[in-house]
Amino acid sequence: MSPLTVSQPLAVAQSTSLEFTPAELERFQQDGYIIVRQLAEAGQQQQMLEATMVGLAGPVHPVEFETEVQYPGAPASRTEHGGDTIRRLKEAHARHPAFTQWITHPKLVHRLQQLLGPRVVMPLAHHNCVMTKHPKFSSETHWHQDIRYWSFQTPELISVWLALGHENQQNGCLYVIPGTHRMNFTRDQFDDRMFFRADHPENQRLINTQIPVELEPGDTLLFHCKTLHAAGRNTTNQSKYSVVFTFRSADNAPLPGSRSAGMAEILLPNV
Numbered sequence: 001m002s003p004l005t006v007s008q009p010l011a012v013a014q015s016t017s018l019e020f021t022p023a024e025l026e027r028f029q030q031d032g033y034i035i036v037r038q039l040a041e042a043g044q045q046q047q048m049l050e051a052t053m054v055g056l057a058g059p060v061h062p063v064e065f066e067t068e069v070q071y072p073g074a075p076a077s078r079t080e081h082g083g084d085t086i087r088r089l090k091e092a093h094a095r096h097p098a099f100t101q102w103i104t105h106p107k108l109v110h111r112l113q114q115l116l117g118p119r120v121v122m123p124l125a126h127h128n129c130v131m132t133k134h135p136k137f138s139s140e141t142h143w144h145q146d147i148r149y150w151s152f153q154t155p156e157l158i159s160v161w162l163a164l165g166h167e168n169q170q171n172g173c174l175y176v177i178p179g180t181h182r183m184n185f186t187r188d189q190f191d192d193r194m195f196f197r198a199d200h201p202e203n204q205r206l207i208n209t210q211i212p213v214e215l216e217p218g219d220t221l222l223f224h225c226k227t228l229h230a231a232g233r234n235t236t237n238q239s240k241y242s243v244v245f246t247f248r249s250a251d252n253a254p255l256p257g258s259r260s261a262g263m264a265e266i267l268l269p270n271v
Contacts, residue, residue: 010211011178015039019110028115032181032227035213039107039220040162047098049164052130052241055089064088064129071139073233082137089130092243093122093266103245106271108160111222112247115158118270119250125263126150127159127244133172138234143177143196143207147225151258152248157225162243163215172234174213174221177206181224196228 011034013024020028028034054060066074066085075082093099102108103122112120122128126149147155167173189200197203206228213221223229225246234240250267254260 031178033223036220038218040218051096062090074139085137109271116249120268122266127246131242133234133240141231143230145226148194151255151260157248159246161221163219164241167215171236171240172232175210177228180228181226
């Protein structure tokens with residue numbers, strides 16, 4: 001993913017209130033994503049970052065290595081140089097109370113209730129991780145919709161991406177394609193791994209409207225599970241860390257027998 005200049009402004013909300021304004025809600029419905037600046041408190045960020053450092057130093061399992069996904073830029077095997085590079089610390093919620101404090105933060109819960117309804121559930125089977133992007137051996141993630149991995153009654157889930165440090169085009173920030181959560185695509189627009197094909201003429205037109213999501217520590221990206229997104233490699237000399245959880249409404253249950261139904265879930269308090 002190479003740096004680019006775009007003319008369309010980012011969809012950004014203010015964090016001074018407990019909830020989105022009507023205009024911010026409308027922007028999310030239109031674009032499929034929104035950024036809330038400085039939503040997480042500095043103390044929570046620091047505790048999550050410290051827990052991340054402990055998890056990486058062990059490493060404290062479960063983890064996912066870059067070699068497991070085999071995305072562009074990942075080492076080919078665990079035995080070669082860089083093969084022990086960790087891509088994700090899994091089951092983040094169980095790693096430190098700060099992660100629970102974050103998902104129950106009133107400013108986050110109220111916004112999720114506005115988007116999903118009064119009873120919000122966090123599946124532990126999806127995301128529930130700290131995404132790590134290390135120099136030299138970080139991989140590139142092609143365009144995709146998160147719903148490709150998940151099985152629920154309706155494709156209406158929201159992912160929450162919290163930056164624990166600076167995220168920019170140089171260190172592998174996310175890119176999004178606004179409005180794609182409202183679009184229907186044909187099977188041939190995706191490859192065998194359900195990545196959005198960059199060589200498809202119709203796809204290229206949409207990819208040209210991509211926007212880099214550059215974040216400061218504490219900034220939070222909320223995006224729809226059908227919003228197309230991708231990420232570049234980390235070309236700096238500093239690692240990047242992001243906390244990611246996914247949420248659904250209580251009446252949007254996982255399909256029986258699916259991976260989505262394979263782990264417990266957490267009902268958020270009505271704060």
